[in-house]
Amino acid sequence: MRRIVLWLSVSLDGFFEGVDGSIDWHLVDDELHxxxxxxxxxxxxxxxxxRTYELMEEYWPTADQDPAASGPTVEFARIWRGMPKVVYSRTSKSVGPNATLVRSVxxxxxxALKASARGDLVVGGPxxxxxxxxxxxxxxxxxYVHPVLLGQGRPWLTPEEAKTDLDLVETRTFGNGVVLLRHQVRTPTTHTIG
Structure with a gap:
């Protein structure tokens, strides 16, 4: 069964980006990339x-044309161009190649998209x-938790009233200090008496 995966880089104190919208604190080396x-x-x-789409579209379609681009950068530029994208926006007028504009979730x-997808779907952006x-x-x-305390910025998730139980299914520490925390949403189990 296909899954919908929220995929984000965050600071240790829970921010997606700095006060000025910066993400220059991300420690993405060749191993992590x-x-x-x-x-x-x-x-x-x-x-x-x-916002996430525009940031990505600004750089990745031509990132592999830079002679100084690393191997992983060249590889991701190709992944980006080839991957179908669904952009959720009420204000965008158009989107680039291989992208579909959807006005609301x-x-x-x-x-239905999840059921028909060739692989898991990745959600990006808080x-x-x-x-x-x-x-x-x-x-x-x-x-992907980066070893930095920003002190303030944009939180990766806003508070919600509903509680979500999670199961830890993977951790991994990278050489640059970034730690992957992978959790699956716990599905309620049905208990029968018999």
Missing amino acids: SHMNAKLAVMGAFLEGR VREEVL DLATTFRRLGLIDEYRL
Whole structure:
């Protein structure tokens, strides 16, 4: 069964980006980038909000044309261009190649996309993550925790009233100090008396 995976890099104190929107504190070296590429290459689609999509689209379509680009950078540029993308935005006028513009998140439509996808779907961006969480659409949380305390910035997830129970299914520490925390949403078990 396909899953919807929230995939984010966050600071140790829980921020997605700094006060000024910066992400220059991300420690993405070749080891981490190669790991991410291997996981992302087999996904079925990237699901993104407008801001995340625009940031990615600004750089990745031509990143492999830079003669100084590392091997993992060249590889991800190819992954980015080839991967289907769904962009959720009420304000965007258009999106680039291999992308579909959707005006709002409709639970049934997302579930239909999940059922027909060739691989897991990756959700990127904190606003979209909050919406997907509220609608009960996230199956897995994949957080790459960077060894930095930002002190302030934009939180990776806004508070919600509902509690979500998770099971830790993987951890991995990279040489640069980044730690992967992978949790799956716990599905309620049915107990029968018999």
